[in-house]
Amino acid sequence: KNQVEQSPQSLIILEGKNCTLQCNYTVSPFSNLRWYKQDTGRGPVSLTIMTFSENTKSNGRYTATLDADTKQSSLHITASQLSDSASYICVVSAQAGTALIFGKGTTLSVSS
Amino acid sequence: DAGITQSPRHKVTETGTPVTLRCHQTENHRYMYWYRQDPGHGLRLIHYSYGVKDTDKGEVSDGYSVSRSKTEDFLLTLESATSSQTSVYFCATGQQTNQPQHFGDGTRLSIL
Numbered sequence: 001k002n003q004v005e006q007s008p009q010s011l012i013i014l015e016g017k018n019c020t021l022q023c024n025y026t027v028s029p030f031s032n033l034r035w036y037k038q039d040t041g042r043g044p045v046s047l048t049i050m051t052f053s054e055n056t057k058s059n060g061r062y063t064a065t066l067d068a069d070t071k072q073s074s075l076h077i078t079a080s081q082l083s084d085s086a087s088y089i090c091v092v093s094a095q096a097g098t099a100l101i102f103g104k105g106t107t108l109s110v111s112s
Numbered sequence: 113d114a115g116i117t118q119s120p121r122h123k124v125t126e127t128g129t130p131v132t133l134r135c136h137q138t139e140n141h142r143y144m145y146w147y148r149q150d151p152g153h154g155l156r157l158i159h160y161s162y163g164v165k166d167t168d169k170g171e172v173s174d175g176y177s178v179s180r181s182k183t184e185d186f187l188l189t190l191e192s193a194t195s196s197q198t199s200v201y202f203c204a205t206g207q208q209t210n211q212p213q214h215f216g217d218g219t220r221l222s223i224l
Contacts, residue, residue: 004154032210043116043202043215044155089154093210099170100213102154 002027004092004103012109017080021106023073023090031095035064035075038087038105047075047088080110115139116216118203124222131190133219135203137183143206144186145213146170146178148199155202161186193223 004025013019025033032051036044048057052068061084063076077084087105094101115138125131135144146158147170157170159178167178175197177189190197200220204213 034212041217043204043217045215046212049212099157100155102156104152104154 002092002094002101004090004101006088006090006103006106008106009104010107010109012111013080015080015082015110015112019077019080019108021075021077021088021090021108023075023103025071025073025090025092025101027071027092027094027101029095030068030071031093033064033066033073034091034093034100035062035073036089036091038089040086044089077108080108082110082112084108085110116203116205116214118201118216118219120219121217122220124224125193126224127194128192131193131221131223133188133201133203133221135186135188135216137186137203137205139205139207139214140183141205141207141214142183143209143213144180145204145206146176146186146188147202147204148172148197149202149218150199158188158201195223197221198223 007022034049035047038044048064050057050066061078066073087107089105090103092101117136119134145160147155149155156172158176161167161180179187200218202218203216206213
């Protein structure tokens with residue numbers, strides 16, 4: 001069964017600190033992996049999208065990594081800001097299809 | 113942003129009543145999607161459209177129907193609402209399936 005598992009479920013960090021969120025998937029065949037940020041009461045916003053040939057992709061202070069062999073991805077947030085408080089969702093796309101498999105998300109709280 | 117407007121943003125209705133949610137886009141994207149988001153679940157696909165009058169079912173399509181008579185509009189209808197359909201509904205659009213989807217800000221639907 002195609003699944004996307006994220007950890008931790010929630011995380012609290014101090015402003016200015018770094019953090020890493022994890023995503024493991026069992027989707028096959030694999031097409032691409034996406035990270036979204038969802039602020040409370042808003043729709044998800046795309047951060048990165050990576051195919052199996054891409055190991056790392058950055059978007060400002062957000063850096064996503066992908067290991068297609070172990071089927072793991074991580075999202076690293078550098079020098080966190082209060083505005084980073086949100087849910088971060090890992091999404092995997094199966095090849096040649098419109099179906100996306102969404103993880104349940106990691107809720108990040110950044111405190112001052 | 114992809115210019116996606118969902119209406120209404122909030123709705124409370126009674127069991128057994130019909131409900132229609134509207135998604136309007138200004139970016140001329142080919143693909144449009146309806147998702148629901150519930151606690152403890154990742155976003156789940158209800159229906160999607162790959163062109164005017166071209167639609168297909170998603171993972172949780174039972175009890176829902178859709179229509180797309182114009183490129184910019186995608187309607188989701190609950191013919192006879194049930195309490196299990198209380199959820200937050202998100203519309204998304206995309207130009208190609210291997211590109212990020214752009215999400216609206218959701219409709220919070222409560223069925224009493």
